Amino acid sequence: METLLSVRELRKTYRRGGGVFSQESEGARFTAVDGVSFEVARGETFAVVGESGCGKTTLARMLLRLIEPDSGEIQFEGRDLLGLHGADLRAARRQMQMVFQDPYASLNPRMRVGEIVSEPLAIHEPVLTRDQRLERTAAILRRVGLTEEAMQRYPHEFSGGQRQRIGIARALILQPKLIVADEPVSALDVSVGAQVLLLLQELQREFALTYVFISHSLPVVAQVATRIAVMRAGQFVEVGLAEQVLNQPQNVYTRELLSAVPELPRA
Amino acid sequence: MSGLLEVRGLTVELPTPSGWVRPVNEVSLRIGAGESMGLVGESGSGKTMLSLALMGLLPPGARVSGEAKLAAQPQASTKNLTTLSEREWRDVRGGAIAMVFQEPMTSLNPVMRIRAQIEEAIRAHQPKLKTDEVKRKAIDALRLAAVPEPESRAEQFPHQLSGGLRQRAMIAMAVAAGPRLLIADEPTTALDVTVQKQILDLLDRLRRELKLGLLFITHDLGAVAQVAERVAVMYAGRIIEEGPARNVLAKPQHPYTQGLLRASPTLKRGTLTPIPGTVPQLTALPPGCAFEPRCELRRAECAGAVPALRIISSDQAARCILV
Ligand SMILES: Nc1ncnc2c1ncn2[C@@H]1O[C@H](COP(=O)(O)OP(=O)(O)O)[C@@H](O)[C@H]1O
Ligand code: SF4
Ligand SMILES: [Mg+2]
Numbered sequence: 267m268e269t270l271l272s273v274r275e276l277r278k279t280y281r282r283g284g285g286v287f288s289q290e291s292e293g294a295r296f297t298a299v300d301g302v303s304f305e306v307a308r309g310e311t312f313a314v315v316g317e318s319g320c321g322k323t324t325l326a327r328m329l330l331r332l333i334e335p336d337s338g339e340i341q342f343e344g345r346d347l348l349g350l351h352g353a354d355l356r357a358a359r360r361q362m363q364m365v366f367q368d369p370y371a372s373l374n375p376r377m378r379v380g381e382i383v384s385e386p387l388a389i390h391e392p393v394l395t396r397d398q399r400l401e402r403t404a405a406i407l408r409r410v411g412l413t414e415e416a417m418q419r420y421p422h423e424f425s426g427g428q429r430q431r432i433g434i435a436r437a438l439i440l441q442p443k444l445i446v447a448d449e450p451v452s453a454l455d456v457s458v459g460a461q462v463l464l465l466l467q468e469l470q471r472e473f474a475l476t477y478v479f480i481s482h483s484l485p486v487v488a489q490v491a492t493r494i495a496v497m498r499a500g501q502f503v504e505v506g507l508a509e510q511v512l513n514q515p516q517n518v519y520t521r522e523l524l525s526a527v528p529e530l531p532r533a
Numbered sequence: 534m535s536g537l538l539e540v541r542g543l544t545v546e547l548p549t550p551s552g553w554v555r556p557v558n559e560v561s562l563r564i565g566a567g568e569s570m571g572l573v574g575e576s577g578s579g580k581t582m583l584s585l586a587l588m589g590l591l592p593p594g595a596r597v598s599g600e601a602k603l604a605a606q607p608q609a610s611t612k613n614l615t616t617l618s619e620r621e622w623r624d625v626r627g628g629a630i631a632m633v634f635q636e637p638m639t640s641l642n643p644v645m646r647i648r649a650q651i652e653e654a655i656r657a658h659q660p661k662l663k664t665d666e667v668k669r670k671a672i673d674a675l676r677l678a679a680v681p682e683p684e685s686r687a688e689q690f691p692h693q694l695s696g697g698l699r700q701r702a703m704i705a706m707a708v709a710a711g712p713r714l715l716i717a718d719e720p721t722t723a724l725d726v727t728v729q730k731q732i733l734d735l736l737d738r739l740r741r742e743l744k745l746g747l748l749f750i751t752h753d754l755g756a757v758a759q760v761a762e763r764v765a766v767m768y769a770g771r772i773i774e775e776g777p778a779r780n781v782l783a784k785p786q787h788p789y790t791q792g793l794l795r796a797s798p799t800l801k802r803g804t805l806t807p808i809p810g811t812v813p814q815l816t817a818l819p820p821g822c823a824f825e826p827r828c829e830l831r832r833a834e835c836a837g838a839v840p841a842l843r844i845i846s847s848d849q850a851a852r853c854i855l856v
Contacts, residue, residue, distance in 0.1 A: 318696075318725055425811055426576075427811060428811075455576050455752060455812070456752060456754075456793060456796050457792065457796045457808035458575075458807075460796035460797075460805050461808075461809075463798075463805060463807075464805065464807055482725065482726075483726075484726075484800060485755075485799050486798045488798065488799070488801070488802050489798050489802060489805050508802070509802075522727060523726060524800070526726040526727045526729070526730045527726060527755065527799075527800060528730070528733075528753075528756055528759045529755065530755060530782055530783075530794070530797070530799065531758055531778070531779045
């Protein structure tokens with residue numbers, strides 16, 4: 267399988283503490299992401315699962331260069347992502363988009379949904395006419411299960427599930443190759459979360475998307491992953507095909523996580 | 534079974550710009566001493582409003598009707614809870630009825646040591662206790678909640694504790710004054726799975742050891758399976774199914790409960806089936822069965838009137854015309 271994304275020895279440290287206490291801890295640093303390496307094949311869903319604070323979000327943001335790593339390499343479509351600047355970086359960025367956990371916080375409350383979803387087009391495809399832009403926006407909104415009327419409304423007028431659909435529409439409008447989704451269903455109700463998971467799977471097939479899917483929940487990851495990486499304290503402790511990690515976990519911590527998942531009684 | 538909490542036809546109404554809505558609609562339930570009841574529902578189903586009604590913490594302007602009685606000391610709590618004055622509530626709340634919330638950070642005081650907070654909770658209900666008695670009780674409560682090294686943890690501030698320990702401290706504070714009923718509203722939602730399991734085990738142990746009635750509120754069917762003997766499922770303000778946990782979760786009878794189970798991710802792959810549509814707005818409830826717009830089994834008569842809670846067996850019931 268062809269590799270879309272390749273990550274080598276990615277590392278990020280933060281200063282411990284910060285804020286009002288920063289003086290006393292000056293110099294003390296801790297490692298949020300500690301030498302992580304992996305490859306993601308085109309069309310797969312590479313899931314990263316781990317408990318809060320293990321470094322998932324930091325990793326996700328580094329993949330899109332929303333956070334600069336301290337060291338390591340990221341190759342996207344064979345190009346050195348960390349070495350790109352200016353127009354080249356912009357060109358690479360439009361191929362990689364993020365879907366966030368909190369559909370409330372990630373959408374600008376003062377912008378209409380039409381502007382929110384079409385904004386990436388305005389930035390990356392400025393040659394489009396207004397009508398072309400509207401047409402593309404309406405089309406992607408329809409595709410994620412919303413109506414065109416949504417364009418005139420504000421985020422607060424929508425439910426959590428609908429807001430996550432708006433976030434997905436915004437991420438997809440440039441037809442990217444890679445989507446990094448950080449806890450995309452954690453803030454949603456069960457029945458709505460399942461809708462969003464299935465929508466992400468449909469969109470993946472339809473638009474030949476590759477996913478890096480980040481979650482604290484093994485049951486959620488089990489539904490979508492091709493491969494699973496189990497992350498703890500900044501490192502991958504186990505990486506493997508989803509079936510393997512779920513059914514024959516090799517690592518003690520993976521087993522601990524699996525056994526903590528509550529079971530439902532069966533009929 | 535002697536009923537500890539007996540709720541009959543409890544209704545909570547709130548004013549909104551588009552008229553009165555009923556987040557809790559004719560709810561009846563019963564919890565015995567030492568029994569646990571899981572209350573399951575998605576956001577907006579009315580779970581939290583119901584628990585606030587049982588704690589006398591409804592927002593100003595709310596209207597309550599129906600009955601909620603607690604067979605426990607002090608005297609005030611054998612009265613209908615919906616009619617208590619704020620003065621009477623001060624005795625009951627944190628006394629006979631205590632509550633644990635989802636996010637301990639919002640209910641613990643950030644600038645007070647853990648010990649002082651627990652002592653305050655004890656003094657509020659046992660004002661005549663001597664200082665060293667109160668102090669001993671506070672440490673006992675921490676020990677009961679399995680806080681390691683309770684004496685030194687007691688001297689710390691909430692932000693110095695991990696999420697799991699903070700939740701234990703909250704639970705210690707809740708049980709310190711010897712409640713009969715403990716209401717836990719999504720107590721593990723913000724926690725990692727490994728910590729979640731420990732907290733659920735703790736609640737289960739406290740229920741048995743202290744003979745507490747436990748009302749466990751959650752959207753998580755897996756968590757409910759771990760702690761609740763009985764389960765009530767809420768939808769749009771009403772209980773739509775109730776029965777022993779193993780029956781309701783393994784052989785659900787109401788189409789919504791069935792849908793919720795199919796929509797809950799498990800470790801088994803390829804089994805997820807969402808429920809179409811969204812939870813109805815309380816301002817625009819369907820006239821008949823509230824689940825009708827999303828129900829694949831609906832019939833013409835479902836839209837006519839709200840179905841009654843029908844008895845399935847001696848201890849299971851569902852609000853659906855098909856059962
Ligand atoms: N900007 C920051 N400054 C300092 N520490 C941070 C910052 N962002 C994250 N951290 C810390 O780095 C660790 C990993 O965080 P994060 O990547 O958010 O983990 P996760 O997404 O797995 O919960 C945590 O201990 C977190 O508190
Ligand atoms: S009463 Fe009708 S609409 Fe409601 S759950 Fe039963 S079958 Fe479905
Ligand atoms: Mg995160």
